[in-house]
Amino acid sequence: LSKLLEKTRQVLLLTDFELKKLFRQKQGYAGIAVIVLLVTLCAIGVYLRVYHPPRHAHVPNKFYGQMLKDLVNGVSFSLTVLLPGIYMLLPMVVGIFAAGSFAAEFQNGQVRTVSLRAVPRLSIVLAKFISLSFYSYVLLAVMLVISYACGSFMFGPTGDILIFGPAFLGKDSGIYIMDGSVAYQRLFLAGYALMSIVAMFIMFSAILKKMTMAVVIPLGIYFTSYILGALPFMENIQRFLPTRYIMVWKYTMAQDIMWD
8 A cells, every 4th residue: 555655646746747847838838829729710700600691592691690699609609619629629739749748858868867766667657648638638628718708708608509419329310409508518528538649649659759750650640540430431440440439529419428
């Protein structure tokens, strides 16, 4: 028990050290700046779509604008921003920081310096994983808070939203209305997907030990797997792809969560 407590204390101290490195460096806030840019552009796009809708010959312009106003609120806007963010933006940002936190420190000798102390290598890797996972959740929380605040200011804080229920594991898809507060609580489950991205980048960083290779190769694997997972006629290989269950968080938007 004493050994376990000592190892836990080592991991906590190393995690605290890694978190301080992440948030004291200026580049640690680059991810937040990118998120602000994404939310701003999405807000402009949705605002123009709602209040200046395109003219359709078969749909009255006034009716089209009113329909969008009834459907768009702070929660639905957050969901709109989260989809491209969790699929594209956050994996790139988190992956680059994960590679920089490990592979870059291999190159400049920081990992060797830490290893000179009586600290197990597993504790070093675990501390980096915990700190980077926490950082990914911070980015996700920042994205949700900023998008919700922006959407609430422009379209109202909450309300019912339309959910296009996904077809998954033989369950039929459908369209239904969900209470906005329930949907927003479920969005935080998306964070576990980023933890798997962190694990993959740390693994390649430990193997390759070079910053450039540790960024390019896992990003290439991630996006290749993502593309193959979305293409038709790829059913026979999709179950072997590393992104097969990364995006399972979106099925929490189903009316009845399939916990099994």
